[in-house]
Amino acid sequence: MVVENHVPLQRLNTFGIAARAMRLARVRSDADVLALVRHPDWRWQDTFILGGGSNIVLTGDVRALVLKVEIPGRRLVHEDARGWLVEAGAGERWHDFVAWTLQQGWPGLENLALIPGTVGAAPVQNIGAYGVELQDRFHSLDAIDLETGAPLTLRHEHCAFGYRDSVFKHERPHAGGMGLKGRALITRVRFWLPKRWRVELGYHDLQRKVAETGITEPSPQQVFDWVCQIRRAKLPDPAVLGNAGSFFKNPTVTPEQCADIIGRDPHVVHYPMPDGSVKLAAGWLIDACGWKGKTVGRAGVYEKQALVLVNLGGPTNPCTGGEVMTLARLIQTSVYERFGIRLEPEPVVVG
Template sequence: MFIQRNVSLQPLNSFGIAARASTLVRVRSEADVRAVLRDAELAASPKLVLGGGSNIVLTGDVKATVLKVELPGRRVLQESEHHTLVEAGAGENWHDFVTWTLDQGLPGLENLALIPGTVGAAPVQNIGAYGLELQDRFHELDAIDLVTGEVFTLNAAQCGFGYRDSVFKHVAAQPGGFGLAGRALILRVRFVLPKVWQPVLGYLDIERRMQDDGVAHPTPRQLYDWIVAIRRAKLPDPAVIGNAGSFFKNPTVTPEQCADIIGRDPKVVHYPMPDGSVKLAAGWLIDACGWKGKSVGNAAVYERQALVLVNRGGTANPATGGEVMTLAKAIQTSVYERFGIRLEPEPLVV
């Protein structure tokens, strides 16, 4: 168990917000977690589980014990007639893991390429992009109870996946409840990848690439390359401009609500969903309210994608968590006043 005291969290969150943790433990094995629980001081402290730091906004110094997840490992577990089961440690970089699966000749995750963060954080957020969500390829995960030290396994139903949601984002409402925020640390995740691969298409950006390249039936690697290029063209690299990726969830509305908005704003970007609801592009709503490029202090709306808030101050004079949240709340108010829609932030606010 490697413990650090009074450590800067600025290099450990992709927004580059300056904050400090009174105690940080680098978790590289199950034994490290159990060592934390055997330590009287650490065991009594609240816990903040930190993966890649790509989906978090720090509004001040962190008093909770930060458990920095760095569990490694990637392997093929087994094959059946129709599927291949693969596993990755929670500390593995998500994009590197997606690339590795393709290198093994195992497609199925390519639509989720270049999403920042770690494998362990992916089910917490139920990450998704370009028509695919993590739950579509998820098999099960192993986690460790941060009170008892017991390891347990959850399947998809037990994870309570929703749109950018899971049981790991909720606190149990009452004793015996199943909210696992602050209660569990994911150790490893297993995915089931199809032997008979079918591309997940249908998004306008992908259709444009197919037309531009004259490809009607893309291979997994072509689809992967396109999505990487699309994301790089639209989204800022956190290593260059601090950000937490998409800051707001795309809201869903009824067909009647969508028709009402279309009546006032015919160009609104929207996607019919299988359950009959309609998903609206939050970035379009924000842009329509005139926020692109605007700022509060050193927090700003990215000029090329209104869904992304960025740190314009770099590492020397970074945006504060307060500036980020002030900007976010102003955007929420503006969108609600114009469209009657409440935008919900994606990142965890600490």
């Protein structure tokens, strides 16, 4: 295992923010992780686990040992009359994995197409889009305890999944379970894809596709294509315009709070939830406050989607993490003052 020094991170985070890792190790196998855990020079070092870099904002150089997860692999673990159990290495690109499952004839992940990042990062964030969350398809995962080197296998009940949340985002015991932030490095993730497939078309953008095409019973591949078209139309490609995807979580409120907001702003975009709460569209709230297209230094609000903050400086003169977070705080204040809603950022702030 080779540990590199002073590694540029600009190409390793989708925001394209310039920063360096003081030390970085590329993890391509379980053996690489164990070598680091057992090495006297590294076993007690603070670590930062880096996947696809799609959900972070770097506000400075990273002093901790960066573990760049690049573990490959895709395979069918088991098949029976009920469904398929599919596994992927933590370093696999999430979108490529979703496309591969459909190519094999195993539907179920199509609503999660084109989400940036890696498979190993997906459970940490409990990624979700268009009516489906990772927890809906999650079976189990393998990880290694970075303190002891012990192997871990976690099933659904161990992961404390919530809205863009999991046990991997908490340092202390969470929701009655353990806290594994910075302690467990995920190596492989498994998904259960039922053969009794059911299309998920609950979101307005997908319903609009049904109306436009007249296809009322789309195939899994058709849903995949629709989701890709919708996301490409609304969200910038990080390879062209640096960003971390949706920057804020969609807030949930009580029906009474939602009714109060509707009374003042009848056009607010909202979705009733199974537990009786109401989810509000954070992008709509931000747009209603007039932030679309506004900038702070070289950080800006994407002109086509207010939920996305972007790097307007490009690769040669990129925005700083400080500019991004200043813009984010101004947006939070604006939304709170108008709607009484506190927006919570999705990305992890590092540095």
